[in-house]
Amino acid sequence: MGKKIVELEPETPFHTFTTDEVTEHLKTSILEGLSSEEAAERLKTYGPNELEGNGGVKWYKVLWRQIANALVAVLLIATVLAFATQDYAEGGVILFVIVMNAAIGFWQEFNAEQTMEALRNMSSPTAQVIRDETRVTIPNNQAVPGDIMIFEDGDVIGADCRLFEVFNLETDEALLTGESLPVQKNLAIIENAEEALGDRLNMVFASTTVVKGRAKGIVTSTAMATQIGKIATSLNNVDSDEQTPLQKRLNKMAYFVFLAAILLVIVVFGVHNFKYSNEAAIYAISVSIAIIPEGLIAVVTLTMAFGVSRMAEVKAIVRRLSSLESLGAVTNVCSDKTGTLTQSKMVAVRMWLPSSGFFRITGTGFVPQGEIFCQGEMTDGDFQEQEQQVANGSGSNPFLRTIQAASLCNMAELRRNQHPETHGEWSAIGDPTEIALQVLAYKADLAKPDLVSQGFNLVAEFPFDSSVKRMSVLFEAPSTNDAPGEHFIFTKGATERVLGCCNSWLEGDVEHRIGGEKGGDRAAFESRINEKMNILAERGLRVLTLAYRKYEVVPGVDLVHGLVREEIESNMVFLGLVGIYDPPRAESRPAVLRCYEAGIRVHMLTGDHPSTAAAIAKEVAIIPEDVPVKNNPLIMTAAQFDAMSEEEIDRLEELPRVVARCSPDTKVKMIAALHRRNLFATMTGDGVNDSPSLKAANVGIAMGQSGSDVAKQAADIVLTDDNFATIVKAVAEGRRMFANIQKFVQHLMSANVAEIVVLIVGLAFKDDQRMAVFPMSPVEILFLNMITSSPPAMGLGLEPPSESNMREPPRSATQGLFTFEVVMDTFIYGLAMGALSFASFVAVVFGFGGGEMGAHCNTEWSIDCEPVFRARATSYTCLTMLILAHAVNCRSLRESGWKIQNLKTLKHNKMLWMSIVIGALLVLPVLYIPGFNRDVFKHSPITYEWGLVAAALVIFIAFAEVYKMIKVKTMKPLGLEANSQAEMERMRMVMTTVSHNDSAIEHNEKTKDS
Known part of the structure; x- marks a missing residue:
């Protein structure tokens, strides 16, 4: 199971290499990246890009959690007592139940943990790399040495990399170096091979964070060969033992139940005048077993795992x-x-320039096909003249500069796929807003690749910052007649943030100062801009403002690191507005x-x-x-x-x-x-x-x-x-899961209450030796808890959401599992089932058996004990059928579970209806297999008693229906009275x-x- 990790010459000082030397050493290309086949081979060689942690899910830890709890402790005590009293059949059954419970719980929780581990891997950081000449996003653990990795603002760097392209890149390396300030990166080669990590400015390291800017680098080391892997191999360990609030509440409930079991044991011995006997001890253990829901933890684990998997299916x-x-x-x-x-499929549909008026832009999506029509404040002839100037690349007219700003102040890439299966479809990489502007530039024949090929050279970049809500770039224009090219600053962003940087606007080739003779005062100019912006915004368009200015290069100033953003983004020339629609x-x-x-x-x-x-x-x-x-x-x-x-x-x-x-x-x-x-x-x-x-x-x-x-x-x-709709699906899934947990907890605890009622009331019946007679044997109780009650509870945990799931108010954040209604239902249903089961026991013993209790009927069969054994079988069968029927009741707190339409929906929950059917069929071998019935379960086959069972089942269903009708009429409705229209x-x-x-x-x- 161990990962094969091979270090790629970890001592190789890549920071002393040139880019060509690094690419040659790693056999890669900064333009094409690795091929998919080569990347797959390297992944086999170097292993996944993961730090060695706890090794994933530990099976022995999962197994230990199944046996190291108070519930199993009680069962082990019962096993010891059974063997001590030479009741080997009963002791063997209890031991079998312990092993089976642990096995089932282990299987469920181990699968759940593996599911969680897989989902955690799905949510791990991703990396952008170039593979097969295409920029793709891959899980970070799939990165290999030689990959060309792309970093942007906010990314967590996934591997150690040698940089070859940098734009204002700053990284937070506090995790490695302890340096609190971000480190500004560059491409300068470092001569000293032993240079400290913090001074290797042409390298970036795994697990550090991009604070500002963007860059591209060649992956040099992954997994344990990275710097972070050498000094902190446990950084990515996951605490699998962390408990959720629900699990903590259930644990508290388990301890409460354990204390209740001890009190019931004291009651049993009290009835026997605190005189120890094997039968009294076994009866006490039977009572304690009856109150403990042995299958609860396993059911919770299954439900949580199913909930997480369901969330993943709806893309959460x-x-x-x-x-x-x-x-x-x-x-x-x-x-x-x-x-x-x-949809995040933005398209520029309108544009407004101060001297030209509104423009309408046709076309949709990423396809750079469409036309730009002038709609007002200039003649068609003027517009055609501007288009000709744009085509010739001449002039400084507003239209030309506006499109240049949209094209160059932009990190998006537009590509036409050449693969035969895609039929030349267009695709885009980058921010949706920038993609829309880049498509606009393509439509005006001023695409960024064309401008770059003509000689426009990016000098510096000030990336978009949410605090200033704008982005700026400094470009050097193509040189002419052996003269160096001019430098231009292009800015785009929110209107109110860009207007504050502008002090003039462009009309033709003339810049008019805001506040000047033609420009009018600033308040009037901004009012005019805001009026046009509102026209676009009221149509649901996102409005971006573009501006530019010429930049005079100051000798001696570092054009990469010596620029101050506040100075760069000042004295700008307002160009215009672009309206982008995102349906x-x-x-x-x-x-x-x-x-x-x-x-x-x-x-x-x-x-x-x-x-x-x-x-x-x-x-x-x-x-x-x-x-x-x-x-x-x-x-x-x-x-x-x-x-x-x-x-x-x-x-x-x-x-x-x-x-x-x-x-x-x-x-x-x-x-x-x-x-x-x-x-x-x-x-x-x-x-x-x-x-x-x-x-x-x-x-x-x-x-x-x-x-x-x-x-x-x-x-x-x-x-x-x-997708917002996915959030709503996630909320619905959270509601479904919590409601289902309430359902199966109520089902399990109701069964335990019923068993306690039967056993505690049964203390009143004494045999000829003045010992209490078991209305149900310990093995019957275990069988009810583990085989009869737990599978339907698991089915309830998998119930689909009810129709009213999203028509009910949110539950209180402080509300636990046991609301007043849930607690009331638990006891009322439990008392009803217990009373009916005990009534069947009494009917058989006193109605048909003459009230004969015999002697030692708790441990062995005799002809005198036949009435007790038949009564015990009737009580057990009755409670089995009631518990299975109660699973149908628990599907809804208020709504009838026995309506035809509700019974039809039961087919959608295969686990639930199969557990009910199989649970009912299992009664037959338990009752009628010779030896197995009287020696292990301490009951005899029944005949006419099936009529009592049927009567009890009908009475219970009728009682449940009447009880729910009373609740509907007397309790506050669960559903909301207000619908969406009322809201x-x-x-x-x-x-x-x-x-x-x-x-x-x-x-x-x-x-x-x-």
């Missing part, structure tokens, strides 16, 4: 088991917009409405403009379609929300449903506000800066496709499809009764303006 990877339990208590979902509520996912609106039906409120926290955010929010039903956006308490900007004090936020009738221009700090503030209202919230995130809000939320959910590795590690759940109407009411919030909103507007 559970990283922490506690989150699976918590999902059922979620009251508020805070979601991002782009890619989660929308909502078809499943988003139904999912949001389903949330409302489940009593869950949805909040959209996005970086978009308020009008854009509100337009999409209306499309997906987060807010009603007919409400205004302005001065709406349910729609705020981050500036408005952040300016409010905690007291002002707490006075709001309801927290905003839409927060636009949202920053990571705003998300944390929203979570804190929800917590102050005692609400249970889940938060989605994808960026590095989202980690605080993911950790602050009750359930943090990271995006598997667009999310950074830092966000994934901070999250409890990772969505592999970045919309309630929001309208909130929006029309905001007088006490107006002052706060106005105050925040003034704060924003100032």
Whole structure:
């Protein structure tokens, strides 16, 4: 089972090599990468890129957990006592039950642990590499020496790499060097082979984090050959013994049951005047066995494993088991917009330039085919002239510079697949917004690859930062007539963040200063820009603003590391606006409405403009379609929300449903506000800066496709499809799992209560020797607990969600398994089953057997004991059938389980109906196999007593139906009275009764303006 790890000359000082020397040494290509076949061969040679930890699932630890608990201790005591009293048949059966219970529990938990291990591997960090000349994403453990690895802001570096392409790269290497400040990387060759790790600036190391910038590197070492592998082999160990809150509650319940068992033992000996005898001891052990649900832990393990697997099927990877339990208590979902509520298939559809007016852009998706039409404020002739200038690459007109900015201030890549099976389909890599701008540039024949081939050279990059909401690049233009090329800075980002950097705008070849004679004052100019932006935003378009300026190179200034962002992004020239449409996912609106039906409120926290955010929010039903956006308490900007004090936020009738221009700090503030209202919230995130809000939320959910590795590690759940509907499915699965746990716990504990009722009341019956007569033998009790009760309980753990699963309010976060209703049901059903079973025992002994109890009927059969043995068989058979019938009752707390339509749905749960059928059939061999019945189970075959069993079964089913009818009429309904339409109407009411919030909103507007 051990992994084959071979180090690739770990002492080789790759930091002293040139790029060509590294590629030659590792037999790779920085352009083509490795082939898939070569990568597979190297994976066999060097092994998975994983640190050696605890070696995965340890079978002996799983086995030890099955036998090292209080429940098994009681059974072992019973075994010892049985052998001590020379009751070898009973002792052998109990020992067999112990072994079988451990085996079943081991098999289930071992498989569950293996499933969890596989799922944890699925949620491990990924790596972007170049394979077969194509950029692909692979599990990080599949990386091999020689791979060309690509790093971006927020990535966790998966292997030691020699860099060959760097743009403003800074990494956090505190894990290795203890240095708290990020390390700025470069490509300079280091002469000293013994240089300290912190000074190897042309290398990056596994498990460190990209703080800023991007880069490409050649993988030099993986797994234990990496620097982190040499000094910390246990970094990625997983604590498989960590218990979830549910498991802790069940453990407490087990200890409580154990104490109750001790009290019952004392009661038994008390009835026998505290005189020790073998029969009294065995009766005491029988009572203690009856109260302990031996199969509980195994059933919980199976249910948890099934829940995690179900979550994986709906594309939600559970990283922490506690989150699976918590999902059922979620009251508020805070979601991002782009890619989660929308399709993340952005396309630029509109553009506006100050001197030209609006443009309409045709075409869809990644296909760079479409036309750009001018719609206003310039003639067709003027537009044709500009198009000609663009085609010639001449002039400095706004259209040319705007398209250049969209093309060059952009990291996205557009490719046409050449594989015959794809028929030349277009694909894209990068941020969806940047892809849309790159497609626009292709449509204007100014694609980035073409501009680069013409001589545009990237000098420096200031990547997008959520705190400034913009990105800038410095390019050197092609040289002309032996003169060095000019330098240009291109910027794109949120309008309010880019406008603040601009002091002029472009018309033709002339720059007009804002505030100048033609430009008008700044307030008027910004008002004009905001008016146009609102026109685009109200159509649901995400609006980006583009700007540029010429940059005069200062001699002696390092154009890579000597630039200051604040200086670079100043005195910019405003170019124009681009409106990008990202259509909502078809499943988003139904999912949001389903949330409302489940009593869950949805909040959209996005970086978009308020009008854009509100337009999409209306499309997906987060807010009603007919409400205004302005001065709406349910729609705020981050500036408005952040300016409010905690007291002002707490006075709001309801927290905003839409927060636009949202920053990571705003998300944390929203979570804190929800917590102050005692609400249970889940938060989605994808960026590095989202980690605080993911950790602050009750359930943090990271995006598997667009999310950074830092966000994934901070999250409890990772969505592999970045889809909001998957969040709703996950919540539904969390509710289903918790409800099923309540069902099978109630079923198991009801059976135990029934057994206790029979045994405790049975203490009143004494034989001719004044010893208590067992209404059920210890072996019968064990058989009921392990063979009859546990399989149906497992089936209940696999029950599909009920129709009302998402039409009930979220359970309280502090609510345990044992609600008042569950406890009441447990005792009432248990008392009913116990009473009917004991009544059958009494009927046989006194009604048909003349009340003869015989002597020593607890240990051996005689003709005098026949009435007791037949009565014991009747009581056992009766309780068996009642327990199996009770499994049908437990499928729903209130709804009848015996309606025709509900019985038809039973076929969907194969485990449940098969366990009921097999459990009923097993009664026959237990009753009628000679020797096995009287010597082991201490009962005799029955005949006419089957009529008593049938009568008890009918009475119990009728009782259960009447009991549920009484509960429906007298108890508060489980379902929500409000549906999705009522929730919309309630929001309208909130929006029309905001007088006490107006002052706060106005105050925040003034704060924003100032």
